Amino acid sequence: MANTPTLTLNDGNSIPQLGYGVFKVPPADTERAVSEALEVGYRHIDTAAIYGNEEGVGAAIAASGIARDDLFITTKLWNDRHHDEEPHAAVRESLEKLGLEKVDLYLVHWPTPAKDDYVHAWEKMVELRAAGLTRSIGVSNHLVPHLERIVAATGVVPAVNQIELHPAYQQREITDWAAANDVKIESWGPLGQGKYDLFEAAPVAEAAAAHGKTPAQAVLRWHLQKGFIVFPKSVRRERLVENLDVFDFELTADEIAAIDAMDPGDGSGRVSAHPDEVN
Ligand code: NAD
DSSP, X not given: OTTOOEEEOTTSOEEESBOEEOTTOOHHHHHHHHHHHHHHTOOEEEOOGGGTOHHHHHHHHHHHOOOGGGOEEEEEEOGGGOSXXXXXXXXXXXXXXXXXXXXXXXXXXXXXXXXXXXXXXXXHHHHHHHTTSEEEEXXXXXXXXXXXXXXXXXSOOOSEEEEEOBTTXXXXXXXXXXXXXXXXXXXXXXXXXXOSOTTTSHHXXXXXXXXXXXXXXXHHHHHHHTTOEEOOOOSOHHHHHHHHOOSSOOOOHHHHHHHHTTOOSSSTTOOSOOGGGOO
């Protein structure tokens, strides 16, 4: 991915700003889809234990012949494995499935606040990094109180927080906290998971038309220019190519501002689960 920019995380490691996410890619289809993604130039793959497709990701990596150092692989600790020494067992299982000695980024998938074990999970993540099982550690779906609590307990600031983020749901409280604390934001559902008329919205359609790009490309460009990391999902080769072809144009400040204004500001743009509801 020669022209994909990298960002530097707060631990000094670098991450390609655009990758390929494999949520809901069926296990039987994952090796093919990830192989195609690697063929067309992706070098950053975002999976999770709960997606059930780490073996397919691993098979594609093994078949690709791409040097390990040229790949950035993220996986995630599932919610039922925060307690005791379970995070150690879970990461080893993921590494086995992925065929890797270490991942580049390991995330606590959800804070599961009703169980109140996310501080323990974060303490274990710090151990996993020290043990060399992952190069960087971060969290996902953590709200500001969760972030403040894990940092207060450990003194370790996550490298990233991966959250639902797209034009109708921009989560400014979290992005402001992240900017102030040198935490990179990863936008999941960057295209709104196809659940609302994002591509027909005037700010998106007009920006796309002005640059001769598709609406999906305009939205991805908005994420990139906001400094967010993205990994849109598709199983169609032409869309994999399209989603990677976003480095030859730049949205203007006005175009960015118009997309910024798409969030109604009351949380109603959310398309998936709220972190307080996932336990
Ligand atoms: P997304 O916003 O990437 O939407 C994916 C859908 O958009 C696809 O199913 C496809 O129909 C459509 N699409 C993709 N490219 C397109 C294009 N060029 N033109 C038109 N339509 C296009 O949603 P997502 O898959 O949920 O999010 C991306 C990744 O984020 C996931 O694959 C996963 O890795 C991650 N994720 C993480 C969490 C979490 O809790 N941490 C939750 C959901 C997703």
